[in-house]
Amino acid sequence: GDSVTQMEGPVTxxxxxxxxxxxxxxxxxxxxxxxxxxxxxEGLQLLLKATKADDKGSNKGxxxxxxxxxxxxxxxxxxxxxxxSAVYFCAxxxxxxxxxxxxxxxxxxxxxxx
Amino acid sequence: DGGIxxxxxxxxxxxxxxxxxxxxxxxxxxxxxxYRQDPGQGLRLIYYSQIVNDFQKGxxxxxxxxxxxKKESFPLTVTSAQKNPTAFYLxxxxxxxxxxxxxxxxxxxxxxx
Numbered sequence: 001g002d003s004v005t006q007m008e009g010p011v012t013x014x015x016x017x018x019x020x021x022x023x024x025x026x027x028x029x030x031x032x033x034x035x036x037x038x039x040x041x042e043g044l045q046l047l048l049k050a051t052k053a054d055d056k057g058s059n060k061g062x063x064x065x066x067x068x069x070x071x072x073x074x075x076x077x078x079x080x081x082x083x084x085s086a087v088y089f090c091a092x093x094x095x096x097x098x099x100x101x102x103x104x105x106x107x108x109x110x111x112x113x114x
Numbered sequence: 115d116g117g118i119x120x121x122x123x124x125x126x127x128x129x130x131x132x133x134x135x136x137x138x139x140x141x142x143x144x145x146x147x148x149y150r151q152d153p154g155q156g157l158r159l160i161y162y163s164q165i166v167n168d169f170q171k172g173x174x175x176x177x178x179x180x181x182x183x184k185k186e187s188f189p190l191t192v193t194s195a196q197k198n199p200t201a202f203y204l205x206x207x208x209x210x211x212x213x214x215x216x217x218x219x220x221x222x223x224x225x226x227x
Contacts, residue, residue, distance in 0.1 A: 034215055043120075043204055043218035044157075089156065095210075101172075102147065102208070102216055106156035 002027045006090050006105030013080055013112055021075040021108045023064075023090035031092040033057075033066055033073040038087045038107070047075075047088070082112045117141040118207045120219035126227050127192070127199070135190045135222045137205035144210040146188035150174060151202040151221075160203075163188055164210060192224065200226045 007022040025031065032051045036044040048057030053068035062077045073090060090105040118139040127133045139146065145164050149157040159172030163182040177196025182188055192199045202223050206216040 032214075036218075041221075041223075043220045044206075045218070046215045049215055093216075101159065101162065102206070104149075104157045109154075 002031070002092060002094060002101070002103045004090050004092055004103055004105035007108050009087075009107070010109040010111060013110070015082055015112055015114050016079045017112075019075070019077040019080045019084075019110070021088055021090075021110070023073045023075065023105060025071050025073065025090075025092050027071075027092055027094055029094045031094045033064070034091045034093070035062070035064055035073070035075050036089040036091060036104075038089065040086075044089060080110075080112050082114055085110055085112045116217045116219075117143075118205060118217055118219045120203075120205050120222050122222060123220065125222055125224045127224060129226055130194045132191055132193050133199075133224065135192070135203055135205075135224070137188045137190065137219060139186050139188075139207040141207065141209075142185065143207040144185075145208040145216075146182070147206040147208070147216065148172075148178075148180065148188070148190045149204045149206065151204060157204065160190065199224055 003026045005024050034049045035047040037047045038044045048059040050057040050066035056065045064073050064075045087107045087109045089107045093102050121136045147162040148160040158174050160178050161180045163169035166185050169180050169182050179191045202221050204221045205219045208216040
């Protein structure tokens, strides 16, 4: 079945450091890929998405590129801030009539220290 | 609220009681989902529904029930058969156009006392 594997956390970085959170996937067909962010006690918010190979999603300084050849969608940010501290989830969906599941990775907790 | 509302935000239940969590959306989206999240864990799919009066079990449906009598509403009942119901429950909506994202509610934290 479809699955998403995320970099194990927690991840702790200093402010202004470079961030990479790895995400790889297994899917039949052609998935769309997403990164969601969850702040404490809240639901998930969409951070960025990519719907086909070589697409780059970007938002709030975060970027991720859909790499079909390596089945990856790694999240990057050049200079993190304390406000980026949250849990990040990689996810995929494949539109297949009768099976519209969303599949999530286990999440990566990110803490940024001043 | 992103077009989807969960209530209540906090819920306490005595052991052996059934309890129903509300999820309402106002954007006429076809699909709705219920996930369970345990501390430090990812999301596990309980049930999902793509059309009115139809729904499918997810990975951890045992001890839960749902209904989809109206497009805008997808309530989740946590029954007494669920042995460990204390968790954070998230509802999501999604339009069934290919490759669209899901939008989540703010969640309900259920605690068994």
